[in-house]
Amino acid sequence: MYVKCGKVSDARCIFDELCDVDLVSWTAMVVGYTQKGCPIEALKLFSDKKWTDIIPNSVTIASALSASAQLKDLFFGKSVHALGFKLGFEEYDVMKNALVDMYAKCCKMLEAKYIFESVFQKNVVTWNVMMAGYSQNNFGYEALSLFRQMQTAGCSPDAITVVSALSASACLGALHVGCSLHVYAMKHAFLSNVYVSTALLNFYNKCGDANSARSIFNEMNERNTVTWCAMMGGYGVQGDSADSIALFSKMLEEKLSPNDVTFTNILSACSHTGMVSEGQKYFNIMLRDHGITPSMKHYACMVDMLARAGWLEDALKFIERMPMQPEVNVWGAFLHGCRIHSRLDLGEMAAKRVIELHPETADYYVLVTNFYSLMGMWTEADEVRRLMKGRRLNKSPGLSFVSLDNGLSYVLHSHGNQDTDLLCSFS
Template sequence: MRHWLPPRRHLSYAPPRPSHPPPSHVPSENAWLALLGSCPNVRSLARVHGWLVAHGLAHNLLCETKLASTYASLGDMGSARMVFDALQSPDLYSWRVMFRWYLEMEQYSEAVGFYRRMRRCTKGMDDLIISGVLKACAASNNLSEGEKVHCDVVKVGNPDDFVVNGLVCMYAKCGEVERSRKLFDEIPERNVVTWTSMINGYVQNDHPEKGFILFNRMRNVGTEPNEFTLRSLLAACSKLDALHQGRWIHGCIIKRCMTMNSFLVTGLLDMYAKCGKISDARGVFDELHDVDLVSWTAMIVGYAQEGCPIEALKLFSDIRWADMVPNSVTVASILSVSAQLSEPDLGKAIHGLAIKRRLEEEIEVRNALISMYTKCSMIDDASCIFGRNLHKDVVAWNAMMAGYAQNGFGYEALLLFRRMRLEGPFPDAVTFVNVLSACACLGSLWLGCACHAYVVKYGALSNVYVGTALLNLYAKTGDAESARSIFDGMMNRSKVTWCAMIGGYGVQGDSGHSLSLFREMLGEDLQPNDVAFTSILSACGHTGKVGEGQTYFDSMYRDYKILPSMKHYTSLIDLLSRAGRLEEALEFIQNMPLEADAGALGAFLHGCQLHSRMELGEVAMRRMLELHPQNASYYLLMSNLYASQGRWDDAAKIRELMKARGLNKSPGCSSVEMDFRLCSAA
């Protein structure tokens, strides 16, 4: 028995019964049932299975059902199904056991298919099976099969609360929230599970405000919420940016002495992070007595999503949680941190960890790897991972498309979109945003118009992100009139929409419209973002409004808590330099907290040329060459500075010095549309 392992074929059919009775030393039925339950792995179970087959004991219905259940409990659903399929006359109990294991192993599509066969082969369908298949339909987003199950419920009649709640939940998770609400309204006596199912349905279908309205009704009729109700409401707060309501729910959890399990903790962490209170989220995390993998990962995700990559990395590497084994969500979050920090070496190390933990094939890890490599400008590595991915979802296509557009490969992004239409999933709003961004990257107005028509055809124009991307496309391709038409026609404008239109006017050099629209935005009580301030400072520079520009710059952090970036410092340097206040600009460069880059120095040198103060520009450039002798951009600026003054020998010396030090600058590329064709030249 110890050394014999049956061939695999013995598991797929029932061999003939032996003509002789089993030997007297064969254990009793209870003994071998206990033996099946004690098998620690599939290998040992297969040996016991072979012994039972050899002694003619595997033809007992109870034994075969136990065998199938044990295979399933050890994770081998294929062998479990083969044992079940070999049953000649399975009873309802056998069907239930197999169906339950499909649900337990989260193989929901297989569970739905198994239910169809069960419905054909058996007559008895109890409420437990019905509620289970409704759960499977909801999880697999199988609305058509869910509707058939609903018909079965109507035929049987008198469903219990679990079935009714399952129907409400199934329709909501399949996006049919109105049908879900209709069923909900027809229920005469609703318990907390019914209310929670409907509230959760509203939240999941992006109607969080309706979820709160229903919660108020629930309280008015005297139904007390449970932890699942409050978890759904925390998700609603995250979507609504409702910090006050989120803190009230936190208070309810404490007041009701609910156990702070990972289910509630992740909701609280997500709510505080999404509401911009990452310090409060960390306070909740630090108060936990037992930090598990779920809460640890949730805190890392919160840091990553809120733009705190260093804190996320510190938490990930904290020795206090060195025993934590990261899961696919943890790895995906740290990959996004690598992208935020533009640290490809860190990303490669995490990629190695994913391979070591056998997480590379997890869908969220694959998508995060594509995004990380593209954001680190390693487009070939991202393309390699994308190509190896046999089961690409819409997120993978979008990540690769966005990567091409962000790295200046707009044409490749459009080719990928064409391929996606032929063999990939149906595009979503993010896809259209990426396509429009690719057209803007190419500067192609006619391609943008074609994509505009495609967006209208598929009814995606009502999406605020798609509308903003379309507006941005027209603004960047020189059609400010069409951009303003899109802006005026949008029913819902986000802060980003306003800033994109302001930036569009800035790109066109229309400083007057840019400033007036900015003032109008402030009148709407909308908080400008960093892009809007860059455009406004540029507009002030082109119109010579130095005082107004300095006022806006000072208000960035004082009024809006926006830390100025190098783009903002460059805009202010340009503003001062254009106005001839070169000493003030040079003092600003020397005292600002960030080190001036080539863009900032270029703005200063342009002012020096305008006002014939080349001695100041030369002093600044020589200082930067001393500090950064390996930066090719500074050599080019210095060379161009000399060339603009006709000092060709000095310009040639700088070029020779640059060549001697092995420095080079990638050639630029420009494109122009001619006869509906995009022509590029280096």
């Protein structure tokens, strides 16, 4: 009862007082922790040696997989997968759906696809977890293709499906696809769902249609923190930091707690408009006033803000004082600033760090090549291209959308060979 009401702490107190813990009570507690967003507690309970005499069922296994997915803990997820296989739950739909979700959240899309394709009778949950996986991993056209396949297979999309399809459209900047999904959502009465409306305004923001995004935001009867974040992010991308900051203040007035994404959007807005002192203020109040520990994304936003403004020495000092090792997004932001302000001395160092951190990612080689080319360092640019070729890395192919027979098609462009362009369509 306490678990179903979301009172996980109260449920745990009662659980700890039980003289005889059985499979039902143990599973209920693991499920409760997972659903409440407490994956560490869920996995601690799942792996506690006190309960080794209890054999988990398919629901326990699925919950442990979901907790692993929340933590993006591939090692633990694989261990649970092996246990589920050993116990004979491999063919259970609840386990397969959880496996697709776990592998997708751990960025293992080939494994997720393999399991997805092994499901004989796919229900809406199966389609949704695979679509969400593609969308979250920036495989936008695969997600949209799946949206069509789902309907062809006779499975009706629900609100969650539409959210994933809108996210994929936003990722691709496919305005016509998103507009079609907007009509679909209206037709099927999904717009009252806060998650659908939020995904829709986020889509319009990312496609540069600020008026449509603002209209949806103003018409929403219910807004959550994610909704406010999406609208703030939209203002920030448009360079309207004043409205972004005003929206943040209004959000606080409505007693909504900001999260890490809220601050990512605010810092990004300050970065794009050169509001350095305001950005520094918001970075400082994250932990002090709201208890949010800055993540790598927040540090990258700060470096981007300082570097864009030309404060490159300050940006470098900021990187050196970071409490964790800076990742490629931090050095990439710094390199971008060096490129804007033609700082060859600092840019060369950043370029080396970018390639050292991601030697197998083609896009970063392109970033470094562009920097060297802009600086007129043609020999160095050619050297990076040769290194890229030697490692058999290719830049991601282009993607275009065209209207075709009242539907929408996308074309994957190969490198200079018109005959190998791939045309795919859905309606």
